Amino acid sequence: MTTVTQTPTREVLPPPSERKTISAWLRRNLFSNWFNALLTILAAVIIFWLVRGLTNWALHTAEWDVIPANWNLLMRGQYPAAMAWRLWICIYLAAAVVGLSWGAWGRSVSITMLVVFAIPLLLMLLPWLSARARLDLLITEAALIGAFAVARFVPLPNMSRIAAAAWALFFLAIIFIIRGFGADTGPWTVVPSNLWGGLLLSLLLAFVGILFSFPLGVLLALGRQSKLPAIKLLSVIYIEFIRGVPLISLLFMAQVMLQLFLPASMPPVDRVLRAMVAIILFSAAYTAENVRGGLQSIPKGQNEAAQALGLNSFQAMTRIILPQALRAVIPVLVGQFIGLFKDTSLVALVGLFDLLGIARSILANPSWLGRYQEVFVVVALIYWIFSFSMSYASRHLETATGVGER
Numbered sequence: 001m002t003t004v005t006q007t008p009t010r011e012v013l014p015p016p017s018e019r020k021t022i023s024a025w026l027r028r029n030l031f032s033n034w035f036n037a038l039l040t041i042l043a044a045v046i047i048f049w050l051v052r053g054l055t056n057w058a059l060h061t062a063e064w065d066v067i068p069a070n071w072n073l074l075m076r077g078q079y080p081a082a083m084a085w086r087l088w089i090c091i092y093l094a095a096a097v098v099g100l101s102w103g104a105w106g107r108s109v110s111i112t113m114l115v116v117f118a119i120p121l122l123l124m125l126l127p128w129l130s131a132r133a134r135l136d137l138l139i140t141e142a143a144l145i146g147a148f149a150v151a152r153f154v155p156l157p158n159m160s161r162i163a164a165a166a167w168a169l170f171f172l173a174i175i176f177i178i179r180g181f182g183a184d185t186g187p188w189t190v191v192p193s194n195l196w197g198g199l200l201l202s203l204l205l206a207f208v209g210i211l212f213s214f215p216l217g218v219l220l221a222l223g224r225q226s227k228l229p230a231i232k233l234l235s236v237i238y239i240e241f242i243r244g245v246p247l248i249s250l251l252f253m254a255q256v257m258l259q260l261f262l263p264a265s266m267p268p269v270d271r272v273l274r275a276m277v278a279i280i281l282f283s284a285a286y287t288a289e290n291v292r293g294g295l296q297s298i299p300k301g302q303n304e305a306a307q308a309l310g311l312n313s314f315q316a317m318t319r320i321i322l323p324q325a326l327r328a329v330i331p332v333l334v335g336q337f338i339g340l341f342k343d344t345s346l347v348a349l350v351g352l353f354d355l356l357g358i359a360r361s362i363l364a365n366p367s368w369l370g371r372y373q374e375v376f377v378v379v380a381l382i383y384w385i386f387s388f389s390m391s392y393a394s395r396h397l398e399t400a401t402g403v404g405e406r
Contacts (some may be wrong), residue, residue, distance in 0.1 A: 057373075066371045067378055068128035070362050074378070077197015077353050083180075083189075087200065088136045090174045095120070095144040097166045103151025104163040117144055171211050178204070193272035197353035199382060201272070205354065206341040209279040213340075214333075216280065217287025218326075222317070224292055235288070242285035247278070248346050254278040255350040275347050283340050290332045294325030334394035338387045345383075355379055 031037040067074075076087060102113055120141040124134045151159055178200070180190040196204065223235035242250075254274040262269070298321050306316035326333075348357035359375050362368055368375075 062374050062377075063371060064374055066362065066368045066374055070358075070368075071128060073362065074198050074355065074358055074382075076200045077358055078195045079178075079197070079200060080191060080195065083187075083191055086177050086180070088139075090177055091136070091140055092143045093170055093173065095140045096147040097163070097170045099144040099147030099149075100151045100166055101163045103148040104159040117141070117148075120144065171207055175204075175208075193270050196272060198358045199355050201347075201352065202341070202344045202355045203386075204272075205276060205279055205344040205347065206337075208276045209283050209340050209344075210337050213280045213283035213287055216284040218291050218322070220284060220288035221291035221295060222322075224288065225295055239285045239288050242282055243289070247282045247343055248349060250278040250282050251275060251346060251350045271350075271352060275350070275352060279340065279344070283336070286336055287333065290329050290336060291325060293332070294327075294329035295321065297328050298324050330394060330398055334390060334397075338390050341386060341390070342383060355382065 030040040072081070072084075076084065079087065098116070102116075120137040123129070124137045129137075150156075151163065156162065178191070178196070179193070181188045182190065184190075220235050220239060223231045224239065226232045226235070254277060255271060258274060259268055302320055302324065303316055306320040311319065344354055345356040347354050348360060353361060356379060359379050362375055363372060
């Protein structure tokens, strides 16, 4: 018998001169032929023209005084200034949870981590911030670094689980901190939700929508896969009905029509709560379909192997099938959550003053007429920062779990 030995193929790398020098990189990627060179020059001219125009507008034409004058309004709406310290407590907790998570899950110090840690220090450079706001940002930085150090250098068991539990508790705690407790007077007096606004309201709507729509969507996906006809039918009807109507229609129904179906003696339901419920119900239907796609991507052999190991149907689903399905649809789910965060701007059409609603109210002030470009550029930048942060976290999670690699 003749044994054939196959020589493993090796990746052919370009010469060191083409791998290290800038001129070689430019020649290989931008000027490899005359057509690519023409496209490169054309793109460079267009970029230069756009950057020059934007820079000239930002430095000489734009009137940015509208932003410092309305900064607090953009951030928290009509939330009482005397209670603003509660919002800073939420920011301290957010910084601590981020630092704890990075210390528990981060494998090494990266440039991105250094940028995130530098954000509070960079915000301190804003000229219109008060001395108290700069002190609060310094405390935020201390909470960020302190929690990171605890997670990285203190030998506590199950630090990853502690970080995951900290996120769940954080989302629940901020609602009670922002709203307050039952006391009519004192530092923890209740702040009505009609005073919540600006970025505060946008983030709350997004966080609550993501936090509650995800488990509801998973249950709906499992219900649609169920072998029980009644549960499957109800899940299908709910998912197809919600996916067949736009979010703005659900918001109008929650704000206008909900009270018509309630008893006359029942007090009106909080408007922010109505919007939250509409967003949760809408997002859950799309989450269910995304999770169902992940469930269908898992080979049937996984379930058969779980049964061969002696696991029942519930154990096989929760320990074998569902974790793989959720891992496979991480990019889709995060993309949906980013869209949900941006869709919260629709509540401005039903009378809630979120970030976009506050921007429109600022522009309605006679003192700031004609400042549309400045205000909407800042609003767009805020939306982009949070959306990009979620996108980056998604890519980091995909890399950590090996999505698309195995």
